[in-house]
Amino acid sequence: MIAVPAVDLKGGRCVQLVGGRPDDERVSLPSPAAVARRWWNLGFRHLHVVDLDAALGTGDNRGRIDEVIEAFDADIQVGGGIRDDERADAVLAAGPDRIVVGTRAVDDRDWLEALADRHPGRVVVAADVRGDTVLRKGWTEGSGLKVGDFVRSLTPLPLAGILCTDVGREGRLQGIDAAAMSAVIEASDHPVWISGGITTLDDLDTLDRAGAHGAVLGMAIYTGSLRPTDVAERWGGHNALESP
Numbered sequence: 329m330i331a332v333p334a335v336d337l338k339g340g341r342c343v344q345l346v347g348g349r350p351d352d353e354r355v356s357l358p359s360p361a362a363v364a365r366r367w368w369n370l371g372f373r374h375l376h377v378v379d380l381d382a383a384l385g386t387g388d389n390r391g392r393i394d395e396v397i398e399a400f401d402a403d404i405q406v407g408g409g410i411r412d413d414e415r416a417d418a419v420l421a422a423g424p425d426r427i428v429v430g431t432r433a434v435d436d437r438d439w440l441e442a443l444a445d446r447h448p449g450r451v452v453v454a455a456d457v458r459g460d461t462v463l464r465k466g467w468t469e470g471s472g473l474k475v476g477d478f479v480r481s482l483t484p485l486p487l488a489g490i491l492c493t494d495v496g497r498e499g500r501l502q503g504i505d506a507a508a509m510s511a512v513i514e515a516s517d518h519p520v521w522i523s524g525g526i527t528t529l530d531d532l533d534t535l536d537r538a539g540a541h542g543a544v545l546g547m548a549i550y551t552g553s554l555r556p557t558d559v560a561e562r563w564g565g566h567n568a569l570e571s572p
Contacts, residue, residue: 329536331563332374332521333367333556334546335360335396337389337408338381344547346499350384354499355550360392361399370556373402373565376521376544377424382409390418397423402565405452407491416443420450426488430454431464434473441485448486452521455479455492460508463495479515489519489541497525499547504531510538527553532563 335342342363344355357363364375377396381387388409397404407428410416419427433440433453444451455475456463462473479490492512494505504525513520519541526532527548535543543563548554 329532329540329563330374330542330565331372331532331559332376332405332542332544333372333549334376334378334523334544335363335367336378336380336546337392339387340389340392343380344499344550345380346547347495350380350386352499354547360389361395364396364400367556368400368402371560371564372556374542375400375402375404376428376523377404377406377408378428379406379408382415383407383430385409390422393419394422405488407452407454413439413443416447420447426450426452428452428454428491430456434462434464434478444485444487449488451487452489452491453482453487455490455512456495457492457508457512458495475512476515479512483517487518489521490516491521491523491544493544494522494524498523500525501527501547501551501553503527504534506531506534506538509535509540513539529554529558532559536563 337360342357342360343353346352346354379389381389404424405426405428406419406424410427410429411432416427455478457475460475462475462478502525509522521542521544522535522540523544526543526545532543549556
């Protein structure tokens with residue numbers, strides 16, 4: 329399993345939100361690129377970048393994304409507001425390894441299939457959940473889909489993986505719902521990244537044993553609930569601390 333720090337962008341800053349609510353910022357840092365370099369220097373070799381403004385339709389942080397990609401010379405996936413071919417192609421052209429698509433992937437199967445066929449192995453589908461229901465539109469609406477059914481329906485597609493975020497636990501430092509996340513991992517034939525509620529090394533151990541491909545970390549490593557060096561030493565990718 330790999331541990332992947334999240335760099336969430338809002339208003340040009342790197343933030344951490346509680347429960348995905350834009351009005352509840354627990355962390356706000358002025359330079360996302362500096363944050364990315366810090367994670368690199370601590371030993372992480374994978375990064376998860378989300379444009380929250382684009383996801384919510386309130387703005388665009390594409391320039392900041394470019395800065396982060398330039399600052400972090402390793403594996404990067406980028407999501408947030410990727411709902412058409414033009415943006416998908418533009419984000420991929422900036423240099424990340426993968427893009428993460430959510431709302432339109434849930435709503436428009438034909439579009440998702442065409443996107444995955446054009447970019448095989450470079451598209452991750454976000455299965456954001458509250459309980460066992462998949463959400464859409466920046467976590468603001470339910471889709472009516474059950475996560476297990478949705479994940480199984482993606483089996484035929486040439487995806488890079490699934491990202492399952494437990495929205496109810498996001499940013500709350502309450503630990504993971506181990507049974508629910510294990511069920512998602514078991515349901516998927518694709519690699520699964522888990523996000524939301526990861527708070528302790530025990531949480532990471534549990535996900536590792538369950539077969540998660542990756543664990544996306546936010547509030548816990550920004551606030552010190554998890555010591556980043558401990559995480560990077562075991563799950564960061566490798567231990568070299570050279571700068572890019």
